[in-house]
Every structure is written in C-alpha cells, then in structure tokens.
Amino acid sequence: MTLWFETALLDHGWTDRVRLTLAGGRIERVEVGVDPAQEDERHFAALPGLPNLHSHAFQRAMAGLTEVRGASNDDFWSWRELMYRSVSKIGPDQCAAIATLAYAEMLETGFTRVGEFHYLHHAPDGSRYDDIAEMSGAIAAAAETAGIGLTLLPVFYAHGGFGGQAPGAAQARFINSVDGFADLVERSRAKLVQDGVIGIAPHSLRAVTPEELGALLPIANGGPVHIHIAEQVKEVEDCIAWSGRRPVRWLLDAAPVDARWTLVHATHVDAGEVTDIAARGAVAGLCPITEANLGDGLFPAGDFLDRGGAIGVGSDSNVRIDAAEELRLLEYGQRLTLRGRNRLASAARPSTGARLFDAALRGGGQSLGVETGLAAGRPADIVSLDRDDPAFEGRSGDALIDSWIFASRRPIDCVWRAGVKQVERGRHRHRDAIEARYRTALRDLLA
Known part of the structure; x- marks a missing residue:
C-alpha cells in the first residue's frame, strides 16, 4: 500500500x-x-499517531455521572468512592464493550496506542477468575477489535494506605500478592497480539509497601514501569506523615527510577523533584482533562520541559477523549496559572502546538516502550x-x-x-457495532 x-x-x-x-x-x-x-x-x-500513555478504560462508562455535588466536600476522594461503586457489576464482557468504545474514540482523535493502567482484575465479589488474566484478556480483545496499539500495564495493588494499611472492601477486585501478580503478568502477556507491549504498574505508594515495590521490579523484565504519584495534596501529606518525605522524593531516593519509568500525574512536586525527575530521564505522565475534572492541580510543565524533561499525555478517567484537547488544556492551564501566553513554547520551538506535540510523541513512545514517528521501519501509525x-x-x-x-x-x-485504516472521514470503521455493544453493556450495568 x-x-x-x-x-x-x-x-x-x-x-x-x-x-x-x-x-x-x-x-x-x-x-x-x-x-x-x-x-x-x-x-x-x-x-x-500520538501515544495515550495512561488510561483506565472501564471508567469511560462513568463519564458524566459524577458531575453532581454531594453533601460533603467534593474532591478526588469523594469521586473515588463513586468510582468504586461503579465497578461493582462490571464483568469481562462489559469491560470489553466499554474499552472498545473508548479505544475507538481514541483513534478518532489521533491516539494510535494506549497504555492501559489495568487494575480491575477479579470478579465483582473479589474472588479470582479461573484465569487470573481474564479481565486482561478483555482489554486485549477490546484493543484488537478497535485496532489500537496496546501497552498493557497490569497494576499491583495490595493496601489501602501508606504503611501497608489493610485494603477496603471496595478494593477487593484489585488486590494481589506479589506471587499472584507475577502470574497475572505472565498470563496477561500471553493475551497480547501483534506488537503489544507489557509492563507493570505499582498502583501508588499508598498501595504498595517498600518491600513489595522492590520485589515487583524484576517482574517488569525490562519493560515499562508506571506509577500514580503525588496527584493530590492529601497524598503528599499522608506520605510525609508516613515517611518524613514527599512521595516523589521518597520514590527517587528508594527506587531505581530511570527512563523506563512513568510518573503519572506528579502534580504536586517541588523544584528539586522537577530537576531530579528530568535528570533521571523518567516521563511525567500528564492527564490534563482528568486532572482538571478531579481538581488535582497543575504540574509545572514549562519548568520541567526547560530542564529537558520528558512528558506524555493520557486520557486517564476517559471522561472526555480528545488528543488535541489534552494538549490544549495542558497549555491553557499554564496560561491561567502563570498569567501569560504560549508558556510551553521555547526559543528553539516557538510554535506552542509543535513543541507540545513533539514532546508528547517522544515522551509517550518512551513511556509505552515503542518507536514513534514517520520513518522507515517504524509502525505505520x-x-x-x-x-x-x-x-x-x-x-x-x-x-x-x-x-x-x-x-x-x-x-x-x-x-x-499498523497500516490498517481504522478511521475514515473522522469516524471509526466499526463505530456502529461498537456503539451498539456499549449501549447494551451500559443498560445492563445501570439497570
């Protein structure tokens, strides 16, 4: 062709x-x-095509359902309780239906590979499926149906708070031992097709102990390592109370963070942490639409880029899927905070859009373990x-x-x-069938 x-x-x-x-x-x-x-x-x-380095595909079914204020202070933590309730009925078929629509929408906006930070592992009652990678298989099938590239990031989740606190009942679907997680990763690897990539994702410092984090890293076997970190002020405060250090500082001191790592959000970082993340070569995984939706805060992207830092963007909660809007909101957030225009442009790259696109392309590819760009030998994305x-x-x-x-x-x-035309005239080639399957799944889940 x-x-x-x-x-x-x-x-x-x-x-x-x-x-x-x-x-x-x-x-x-x-x-x-x-x-x-x-x-x-x-x-x-x-x-x-752009990489989407951070997605929780199943949360696409929640889009628009959490925009009503409750009786208490509404923030990330109250949103999380709603999210936990939303997963109570999702099985493999519904997961695949929801993810397929999310992935089709990603393709329609210019994302051609997704990093699926996948932590919905077990049955609704917390029991194990006969195949521990059953839900990973649903994600892989969704990616194949939609035709998007997949970097699957099975999530290790063991605790409900810093210091190895016991998980809550609502987290039962996520929980694994280190040995069980190793089995999950290998079985998930077998689900991948074509140029699928597998990595690992310790969920967060509040969900793993230092000992568990050390035991997990060999399981990555050289692949990508992703972790949520410093997304919320409370998370930073809780980490300081536990360890005496801020979460990013603790991670940089305690783990071999390098170019394989993606620090997702890293919203609340100080100047020293910005400098050190960049020096380690890790990617800052930014999700501007979700971070705005949840009221997280704003990563200092300009300072980080000026220090040679690598960034990528992700759709995270998939409340709205739009590659250009992720980049636009990343820049506009800086403008609102710093009260100036074209904050993420540079003398070497005066076009704001071009600098953002180039950074997200390179950083996203690094984060997801793939080559990007239009050149001989590269994926036809x-x-x-x-x-x-x-x-x-x-x-x-x-x-x-x-x-x-x-x-x-x-x-x-x-x-x-991968050389197959998945979108024509702005519409996914299988959108009608994908939408119909999604509607059926939502009717069952919301009944």
Whole structure:
C-alpha cells in the first residue's frame, strides 16, 4: 500500500510531497519531493499517531455521572468512592464493550496506542477468575477489535494506605500478592497480539509497601514501569506523615527510577523533584482533562520541559477523549496559572502546538516502550488532517499543528494503525457495532 501526502511531519520537520510505502504494519519506505502515482491513496497532511500513555478504560462508562455535588466536600476522594461503586457489576464482557468504545474514540482523535493502567482484575465479589488474566484478556480483545496499539500495564495493588494499611472492601477486585501478580503478568502477556507491549504498574505508594515495590521490579523484565504519584495534596501529606518525605522524593531516593519509568500525574512536586525527575530521564505522565475534572492541580510543565524533561499525555478517567484537547488544556492551564501566553513554547520551538506535540510523541513512545514517528521501519501509525476544515485554510508547517490543537473542530480525516485504516472521514470503521455493544453493556450495568 502507498499513501501520498501533500505534506507530512517527518523526524526532521515538515516535508512536502511525501509517499509512504506500508508493508507488514510498518512504514517500509519514505520518499520525499515526489509526485503522486496513479496507485497512491492521496491525502492532505500527515502526522504521526500520538501515544495515550495512561488510561483506565472501564471508567469511560462513568463519564458524566459524577458531575453532581454531594453533601460533603467534593474532591478526588469523594469521586473515588463513586468510582468504586461503579465497578461493582462490571464483568469481562462489559469491560470489553466499554474499552472498545473508548479505544475507538481514541483513534478518532489521533491516539494510535494506549497504555492501559489495568487494575480491575477479579470478579465483582473479589474472588479470582479461573484465569487470573481474564479481565486482561478483555482489554486485549477490546484493543484488537478497535485496532489500537496496546501497552498493557497490569497494576499491583495490595493496601489501602501508606504503611501497608489493610485494603477496603471496595478494593477487593484489585488486590494481589506479589506471587499472584507475577502470574497475572505472565498470563496477561500471553493475551497480547501483534506488537503489544507489557509492563507493570505499582498502583501508588499508598498501595504498595517498600518491600513489595522492590520485589515487583524484576517482574517488569525490562519493560515499562508506571506509577500514580503525588496527584493530590492529601497524598503528599499522608506520605510525609508516613515517611518524613514527599512521595516523589521518597520514590527517587528508594527506587531505581530511570527512563523506563512513568510518573503519572506528579502534580504536586517541588523544584528539586522537577530537576531530579528530568535528570533521571523518567516521563511525567500528564492527564490534563482528568486532572482538571478531579481538581488535582497543575504540574509545572514549562519548568520541567526547560530542564529537558520528558512528558506524555493520557486520557486517564476517559471522561472526555480528545488528543488535541489534552494538549490544549495542558497549555491553557499554564496560561491561567502563570498569567501569560504560549508558556510551553521555547526559543528553539516557538510554535506552542509543535513543541507540545513533539514532546508528547517522544515522551509517550518512551513511556509505552515503542518507536514513534514517520520513518522507515517504524509502525505505520499515521493521522491525516482534514483539508476541508476551515481552520487549516492557508496554513502550512507548524501552523497546521497549532490550528489542530487550538482552532479546529473536526481535524481528523483518516487514521491508520499498523497500516490498517481504522478511521475514515473522522469516524471509526466499526463505530456502529461498537456503539451498539456499549449501549447494551451500559443498560445492563445501570439497570
């Protein structure tokens, strides 16, 4: 298959009249400055597909159901109680149906790979399925049906608070021993297809003990390691009360954090922690839509990028799935806090959108253990912009990315994942069937 684009974002920058030859799910050859051949499928502008480094797919079913204030102070912790109640009935079939819709929506907005931070392991009553990786299999099947790339991150969860506190009844579906988790990871690995990647995810410092964290790392076997950290002020305060140190500082002191690691959220960090995360080469996994929805706070992204830090974005709770909006809100949050414009641009990369996109592409690929970008030998994960969107009129180069992120309303035309066109005219090729299955699952769960 050959695709011809009027312009494409390659590793070295925007290039006109580009032909991509695809074979075996990868880009076999890149030709530049060429006219279209008769057999070429022709399009306007090509971007690499973005990685979505942090998702809890099952939470897509909650979207819009937690926007009513209760009697008590409404914050992350009250939202978490609602989330726990929402998982009480989800089985493998419903999980697959919900995840498939979430993954189709990710593709429609330009995400081509997802990091699934998967902790819904057991039956609703907390008992083990005969296959401990039953729910992992549902996630893998959903990714295959939707056609999105999958980095599966089985979550280790053992405790309800810092210092090895006993888990609550609502957390029973998440809990494993270290040995049980090792079995879960290996059985989950067998569920993956095509270019699936497996890593591990200690849920958070409040859910694992130091001894357990040390025992988990060999299970990763060189793969990605993700952890929630410093998302909430209370979490920071509780960690200080337990250990005398802030959570990010404790982790950097106690664990071999390096480029394999993704610190998800890391919202509440001090200047020294910002510097040290960047120096270790770890990725800051930012989820601006969810962080805004939950009232988490704001990561100092500008300072981190200026120190050479790696970032990526994720859709987390999937309350709203939109790759461009994650990047837009990341920048707008900085503007509101710092009271200035184009806060995440730089002298070397004055286009805010281009710097954000490039950072999220590289950091997301690092986080999920895959190569990204449009080059020979890389996965054929390609997004084409819709020339009919008036936001692109008269634009070229980085102005196309700025207009996609900050001005466009219907930017995506087609999306290829591993060389297969999953989205055409902005709509997933199986959306009708995926939606119907999702509706059935929601009717059962919400009855």
